[in-house]
Amino acid sequence: MPLINQEKCNQCQLCISVCGCGAIVMVNNVVTVVETEDCHWCTTCEAVCPTGALTCSFEIVVEEG
Amino acid sequence: MTIDVAFLKSISYFSGLNTTELDIIEKAFSEKTAQRGEVILLEGELSDTLFFVAAGAVKIFKTSTQGKEQILSIARLGDALNDISIFDGGVNPVSAQALGPVVLHGIKKDRLQGILQQYPKVALNASRVLAGKTRQLLTLVEDLSFRHVLGRVVKILLTHAGDGTTPVQRLTQQEMAAMAGTAREVVARSLKVLEEQGHIRLEHHRIVITDKKSLQEIVAESA
Ligand code: SF4
Numbered sequence: 001m002p003l004i005n006q007e008k009c010n011q012c013q014l015c016i017s018v019c020g021c022g023a024i025v026m027v028n029n030v031v032t033v034v035e036t037e038d039c040h041w042c043t044t045c046e047a048v049c050p051t052g053a054l055t056c057s058f059e060i061v062v063e064e065g
Numbered sequence: 066m067t068i069d070v071a072f073l074k075s076i077s078y079f080s081g082l083n084t085t086e087l088d089i090i091e092k093a094f095s096e097k098t099a100q101r102g103e104v105i106l107l108e109g110e111l112s113d114t115l116f117f118v119a120a121g122a123v124k125i126f127k128t129s130t131q132g133k134e135q136i137l138s139i140a141r142l143g144d145a146l147n148d149i150s151i152f153d154g155g156v157n158p159v160s161a162q163a164l165g166p167v168v169l170h171g172i173k174k175d176r177l178q179g180i181l182q183q184y185p186k187v188a189l190n191a192s193r194v195l196a197g198k199t200r201q202l203l204t205l206v207e208d209l210s211f212r213h214v215l216g217r218v219v220k221i222l223l224t225h226a227g228d229g230t231t232p233v234q235r236l237t238q239q240e241m242a243a244m245a246g247t248a249r250e251v252v253a254r255s256l257k258v259l260e261e262q263g264h265i266r267l268e269h270h271r272i273v274i275t276d277k278k279s280l281q282e283i284v285a286e287s288a
C-alpha cells in the first residue's frame with residue numbers, strides 16, 4: 001500500500017479527496033492508509049500530495065526469458 | 066454566498082493588496098463546485114470566468130489527436146486554472162478535471178479587467194504568475210520532446226532493477242523524477258511510452274522490464 005510519512009504530512013486530506021478506492025481514511029484525526037485490494041496503484045494520491053509525505057513506490061524487476 | 070478574504074489573500078494574483086481592497090475584489094467572485102471526474106474546462110472551448118482552486122485538486126492536461134492524455138500539472142489551493150485563455154481571449158489550451166470534490170472561486174472576465182485597471186498591483190502579480198507558468202511549461206516541453214530524458218529514465222530503471230528474488234531499493238515516480246532532473250509528469254509519460262513500445266510492463270506496484278536489451282539500446286542512443 002502507499003505509505004505516509006507522518007512527519008511530513010500536514011493533514012490537508014487532499015489524498016483522501018482524490019482516492020476513489022477508500023484506501024486513505026481519517027483514523028483518530030490522522031490521515032491513514034488502510035489495506036485494500038481495490039488500490040490499483042494509480043499514484044494519484046502521491047501526485048497531489050503537496051508535502052511529499054505520501055509515496056507509492058515501485059519495485060523494478062527484470063523478466064527473464 | 067461570501068468568499069473568504071483570507072483565501073483571496075493567499076492567491077498570488079492578489080498578494081500585496083490590503084484588506085479594504087480585497088473586500089472590494091471579493092464581491093466580484095462566485096463559488097462553483099465540481100465532483101470527482103467532472104471536467105471543469107475543455108481544451109478548445111472559450112471561457113468567460115477565471116477559476117481559482119479553493120479546495121481539492123485539479124488535473125490540468127492536454128489530449129492528443131490519438132486521445133492520449135498528457136498531464137501538465139496539478140492545480141491546488143490558490144492556483145488559477147485558465148488564466149492563459151482569459152488573458153489572450155483565445156480558447157482553452159488545456160482541459161481541467163476534478164480529481165476529487167473541488168471548490169472553485171471564479172471571477173468573470175469583464176470584472177477582472179476592471180480590477181486589473183483599478184489595481185495595477187494585480188496586473189503585476191498576474192504577469193509574474195504567467196511568467197512562472199511559461200517557464201514551467203517550457204521546461205516540460207523540452208523534457209518531453211528530447212530523447213535524453215527518456216534515456217535517463219531508462220538508465221534509472223536498469224540501475225535499480227533486481228531479478229525478483231533479492232529485495233531491491235523501491236522507487237517512486239517522484240524519486241525517479243528527481244534522479245532524472247525532470248518533472249514527475251515526464252517520468253509518468255516515459256513509463257507509459259516504454260510500456261506502449263513493449264519494453265516494460267506496469268504491474269500494480271512493479272515495473273517489469275520485459276526487454277532489457279532494447280532498453281540498453283535506448284540508453285546508448287540517448288547518450
Ligand atoms: S494509488 Fe490510487 S487507488 Fe491507491 S491509494 Fe493512491 S489514489 Fe487510492
Ligand code: SF4
Pocket residue numbers: 004008009010011012013014015016031048049050051052053054
Ligand atoms: S496529501 Fe499528503 S500532506 Fe495532505 S493529508 Fe495526504 S499525505 Fe498528508
